[in-house]
Amino acid sequence: MEQGFPPNHPGDWARIEGERSILNPTQLTLLESWECSRDADQIMDTLKNMIPEFKGVHQTLAEIVEVDTQTEWVDTILSKVL
Incomplete structure (x- = not known):
């Protein structure tokens, strides 16, 4: 949402960590560190x-x-x- 994209848009989670991710490298690192x-x-x-x-x-x-x-x-x- 901070980047102006709507939350929970269909397909977001299918590509959130892939090549087409809208997340920046820091956000991707955080997301990876939160896996449990x-x-x-x-x-x-x-x-x-x-x-x-x-x-x-x-x-x-x-x-x-x-x-x-x-x-x-x-x-x-x-x-x-x-």
């Missing part, structure tokens, strides 16, 4: 590693639509999950 098994501990570790990127995207999208980021609210929600 079904182990609960590994899932939680991966989730924790995703939080900085989630917050960055949240900030960018909030600026685009000109709304408050409500960072305290986001932190409260994430603390309930973690």
